[in-house]
Amino acid sequence: MPKIDHDTKERILAAAEKVFHANGFKGTRTTLIADQAGISRTMLHYYYSTKEELFQEVMRQTLSAVFMHMSQLMTENTTLANLLTHLIDTVSDLFEAKPGLPSFVVNILNETPDVVTLMTSSTQDNLPAQLEALLAQEKVKGTVAPHISGENLMMDIYSLCSIPYLGAAYIKAKENRTDEQLKAFVAQRREHVKAMILKTIQV
Structure with missing residues (x-):
């Protein structure tokens, strides 16, 4: 052997x-x-x-490092605003390194729902709960709107960061952008998402 x-x-x-x-x-x-x-x-x-075993390992390697980095950010003594901007940078960096990942996940959810079980068992995502605890502290101080939840906030960050990659071909063609112009647009949008998320959580 x-x-x-x-x-x-x-x-x-x-x-x-x-x-x-x-x-x-x-x-x-x-x-x-x-x-x-x-x-x-x-x-x-x-x-x-099996193909399933290989898929689980690919997903585990892809996401575990990101979740670990995010979890470390959660434990650092920093402001909520700084934490959220770092989370957005981390997700954006992942998509920049793996631009096919957002469309792959969407296709999996739409075409192979049974594989979702493999995805969830490949990772341990405690981020919404961790973020919920931090938000609760800020709500007591009156700095965060009462309706904001950790789960919704993570979904907002993921979806807003993924859109430029899901619609890259359209975004590029609509304004006749070059590859460099598309890259600049995506970088500008990262800052736009940060501003939007920070405004969303305000009271």
């Missing part, structure tokens, strides 16, 4: 992410991933026995 080679494993995960983003979960075949990684299908199944 061959030994686990970490370089090969990382190559498989990089290939799987690319193929999943391009083809969705249903449209992905392990043969495509093996070809993209430059290995045999037999070798691929030595590392990951």
